[in-house]
Amino acid sequence: xxxxxxxxxERKYHHGSLREALIKAARELIKEKGPAGFTFADAARSAGVxxxxxxxxxxxxxxxxxxxxxxxxxxFAAMLSTGWANGKPDPITAFHNIGRAYLAFARAEPAYxxxxxxxxxxxxxxxxxxxxxxxxxxxxRAAADQLVTLLPAAKRPPALMMSLHIWSMSHGIAxxxxxxxxxxxxxxxxxxxxxxxxxxxxxxxxxxxxxx
Amino acid sequence: xxxxxxxxxERKYHHGSLREALIKAARELIKEKGPAGFTFADAARSAGVxxxxxxxxxxxxxxxxxxxxxxxxxxFAAMLSTGWANGKPDPITAFHNIGRAYLAFARAEPAYxxxxxxxxxxxxxxxxxxxxxxxxxxxxRAAADQLVTLLPAAKRPPALMMSLHIWSMSHGIAxxxxxxxxxxxxxxxxxxxxxxxxxxxxxxxxxxxxxx
DNA sequence: AAGCTCATGTTAACGGACTTTACATTAAAG
DNA sequence: CTTTAATGTAAAGTCCGTTAACATGAGCTT
Numbered sequence: 001x002x003x004x005x006x007x008x009x010e011r012k013y014h015h016g017s018l019r020e021a022l023i024k025a026a027r028e029l030i031k032e033k034g035p036a037g038f039t040f041a042d043a044a045r046s047a048g049v050x051x052x053x054x055x056x057x058x059x060x061x062x063x064x065x066x067x068x069x070x071x072x073x074x075x076f077a078a079m080l081s082t083g084w085a086n087g088k089p090d091p092i093t094a095f096h097n098i099g100r101a102y103l104a105f106a107r108a109e110p111a112y113x114x115x116x117x118x119x120x121x122x123x124x125x126x127x128x129x130x131x132x133x134x135x136x137x138x139x140x141r142a143a144a145d146q147l148v149t150l151l152p153a154a155k156r157p158p159a160l161m162m163s164l165h166i167w168s169m170s171h172g173i174a175x176x177x178x179x180x181x182x183x184x185x186x187x188x189x190x191x192x193x194x195x196x197x198x199x200x201x202x203x204x205x206x207x208x209x210x211x212x
Numbered sequence: 213x214x215x216x217x218x219x220x221x222e223r224k225y226h227h228g229s230l231r232e233a234l235i236k237a238a239r240e241l242i243k244e245k246g247p248a249g250f251t252f253a254d255a256a257r258s259a260g261v262x263x264x265x266x267x268x269x270x271x272x273x274x275x276x277x278x279x280x281x282x283x284x285x286x287x288f289a290a291m292l293s294t295g296w297a298n299g300k301p302d303p304i305t306a307f308h309n310i311g312r313a314y315l316a317f318a319r320a321e322p323a324y325x326x327x328x329x330x331x332x333x334x335x336x337x338x339x340x341x342x343x344x345x346x347x348x349x350x351x352x353r354a355a356a357d358q359l360v361t362l363l364p365a366a367k368r369p370p371a372l373m374m375s376l377h378i379w380s381m382s383h384g385i386a387x388x389x390x391x392x393x394x395x396x397x398x399x400x401x402x403x404x405x406x407x408x409x410x411x412x413x414x415x416x417x418x419x420x421x422x423x424x
Numbered sequence: 425a426a427g428c429t430c431a432t433g434t435t436a437a438c439g440g441a442c443t444t445t446a447c448a449t450t451a452a453a454g
Numbered sequence: 455c456t457t458t459a460a461t462g463t464a465a466a467g468t469c470c471g472t473t474a475a476c477a478t479g480a481g482c483t484t
Contacts, residue, residue, distance in 0.1 A: 018461080034332040036332055037332070039440095040442070041441055049462070052463070060443090061442090120248055157413075158400065161406070161409065164399070168407075169380055172379070172381055176379065176380055177380075197373065198414070201414055202414050205412075230433085251470060252470080252472095264433080264472080267472075269432090
């Protein structure tokens with residue numbers, strides 16, 4: 001019906017921050033209709049510009065999606081890092097907090113998460129995206145490095161393997177059960193409880209002392 | 213350049229099995245370019261018919277995708293069931309075999325797997341798809357039901373929770389590391405080894421005897 | 425066997441999305 | 455102030471999605 005900016009706030013010929021506006025529009029459209037549910041022209045319309053304008057900022061729709069994903073990985077890394085909190089108050093609690101942070105991100109930012117893991121973009125083709133994704137994984141990896149030092153040296157699992165295990169659990173829970181509405185199975189417990197119990201059992205299997 | 217069926221094998225006016233041909237074409241296109249990487253018209257062209265022909269068999273592209281997914285879930289259920297093999301030779305070995313079957317399916321049939329889990333179709337909207345997906349999960353559930361009977365009654369975890377844990381591990385590994393080429397991280401071990409070790413540690417955490 | 429009927433295909437036409445090219449505007453640099 | 459480059463628009467071509475009208479022929483009835 002009306003443009004995004006209404007009559008009082010008439011847009012000037014130059015938008016001023018179209019790049020950011022397009023990324024924001026893409027996030028909202030992904031959130032509403034999934035990673036395949038919007039077009040380049042839709043994003044342009046949401047930002048209130050002509051269909052050709054986005055081409056000044058992104059080569060194509062995939063480039064826009066890749067930038068959404070890159071931004072997502074950066075926020076993701078920050079969120080995981082906050083969850084870990086340098087191993088405070090203690091490494092095992094902090095480790096569970098990473099899992100909670102993982103699910104909280106997937107739940108709070110489904111658009112970012114979908115762009116990062118379900119949009120079909122290839123990280124190899126985009127160095128910035130790749131390094132952002134590696135920075136996020138590095139948080140998990142560093143946490144695992146510290147956790148294994150709690151075990152006697154003879155019983156330590158490889159920290160890289162351990163971080164891949166945790167990542168796969170978190171990602172599995174997040175993609176299958178993590179986000180609100182889409183085709184989900186009725187669960188006997190929340191996704192958070194499911195992941196927490198899974199990680200707990202896993203850590204017990206590695207010989208970590210059970211809490212309590 | 214040339215139609216799919218060449219001059220010797222001229223196609224008749226009626227294709228004869230267009231529905232199956234379209235599903236097959238969709239699978240090949242998904243395999244090549246991802247679940248968002250083909251159009252209704254592409255599928256028609258691959259099958260060698262006019263762009264309007266698919267509408268006689270599927271309401272729209274999503275309906276075609278849903279049917280690919282439904283067929284995928286049926287084969288998936290059969291493959292998991294074969295892996296479980298009624299708990300032979302013993303339940304724990306058979307349980308690991310389910311995991312191997314899970315990854316083998318994701319690797320051998322990436323198109324089915326993508327249609328099932330990454331195409332953005334909603335199972336609720338499609339009863340056939342939903343029930344096919346439930347039959348597949350039921351295999352995991354039944355295996356967990358039988359496995360927990362190996363533990364003393366006081367230490368038995370809920371079998372439903374356990375099956376959800378295993379599903380999340382398998383799906384996590386499969387989506388992150390399972391399929392050949394796309395944007396994968398270099399791994400210290402194969403996806404199969406990664407999943408097997410993960411499940412092993414998890415089962416140890418539940419108190420199952422470690423093999424050997 | 426002849427003819428009817430309907431599922432299954434094609435052709436044609438319309439609207440919308442993507443993309444490119446040429447042109448317009450304006451912010452910023454000199 | 456003038457120049458220049460970045461940023462946006464307009465217009466046109468191509469392709470896809472969708473629908474409607476028409477064509478074909480496989481199978482049933484008689």
